[in-house]
Amino acid sequence: MKEIKAFLFDLDGVIVDTAKYHYLAWKQIADQLGFEFTLHDNERLKGVSRMRSLDILLEVGKMHLEQTEKEKLATRKNELYLQHIYTLQKTEILPGVTAFLKETRGMGIKIALGSASKNAPLILERLGLTSFFDVIIDGNAVSKAKPDPEVFLQGAAALKVSPRECVVFEDAEAGIEAAIAGRMYCVGVGSESALHKANLVIEGFNKLSPHELLQKLREE
Numbered sequence: 466m467k468e469i470k471a472f473l474f475d476l477d478g479v480i481v482d483t484a485k486y487h488y489l490a491w492k493q494i495a496d497q498l499g500f501e502f503t504l505h506d507n508e509r510l511k512g513v514s515r516m517r518s519l520d521i522l523l524e525v526g527k528m529h530l531e532q533t534e535k536e537k538l539a540t541r542k543n544e545l546y547l548q549h550i551y552t553l554q555k556t557e558i559l560p561g562v563t564a565f566l567k568e569t570r571g572m573g574i575k576i577a578l579g580s581a582s583k584n585a586p587l588i589l590e591r592l593g594l595t596s597f598f599d600v601i602i603d604g605n606a607v608s609k610a611k612p613d614p615e616v617f618l619q620g621a622a623a624l625k626v627s628p629r630e631c632v633v634f635e636d637a638e639a640g641i642e643a644a645i646a647g648r649m650y651c652v653g654v655g656s657e658s659a660l661h662k663a664n665l666v667i668e669g670f671n672k673l674s675p676h677e678l679l680q681k682l683r684e685e
């Protein structure tokens with residue numbers, strides 16, 4: 466294993482549990498369109514872009530809409546989502562994340578964000594976490610969504626490190642596939658069954674230190 470020089474973090478579901486707010490907003494859109502959208506359906510939206518999420522939502526509702534109508538709905542969904550984001554609290558940062566970021570910095574490891582969300586900078590700001598990140602690559606910067614590796618490759622390039630010197634932290638299958646396609650090490654954050662393609666799966670950041678994590682990756 467090469468020396469690890471950078472950690473690249475996904476945002477939604479890794480740093481903060483925003484999936485519930487994405488769900489509430491999409492559910493309101495589904496209600497408006499007149500079909501049911503369940504938490505189970507919502508799993509399919511994790512890690513995928515806003516427009517792709519809308520396509521999946523419409524697939525669930527068996528609906529076909531014109532592009533202009535779709536754009537209006539995506540904008541409306543984002544307005545609904547932002548109502549939740551404006552009241553987001555620091556207490557909603559997932560357990561152990563802040564300490565993990567601090568310790569990572571202390572070890573001299575660079576930190577990037579690699580998120581599909583166009584709201585990522587706003588969310589980091591609200592959580593008071595922006596200053597931990599050397600580089601932020603979000604949904605505004607990329608042309609190809611995860612599972613394409615673009616978001617992470619841009620992150621590595623901006624940090625001036627090679628993919629093999631990077632560890633990606635992801636909670637979604639699309640993100641894990643993106644990290645693998647980018648030839649980076651990948652840590653799944655969540656349940657082993659959903660994230661088995663990752664090099665290592667952790668339950669959360671309160672379970673181990675960055676130092677212990679690197680040790681475990683070396684043993685793989």
Ligand code: BG6
Pocket residue numbers: 476477487510511512513514515518543580581582583584585604
């Ligand atoms: C990802 C989320 O991080 O960002 C997805 O997991 C979401 O659920 C995507 O659709 C895009 O987010 P946004 O904030 O640009 O609508």
Ligand code: MG
Pocket residue numbers: 475476477478479511512635636637640
């Ligand atoms: Mg995620």
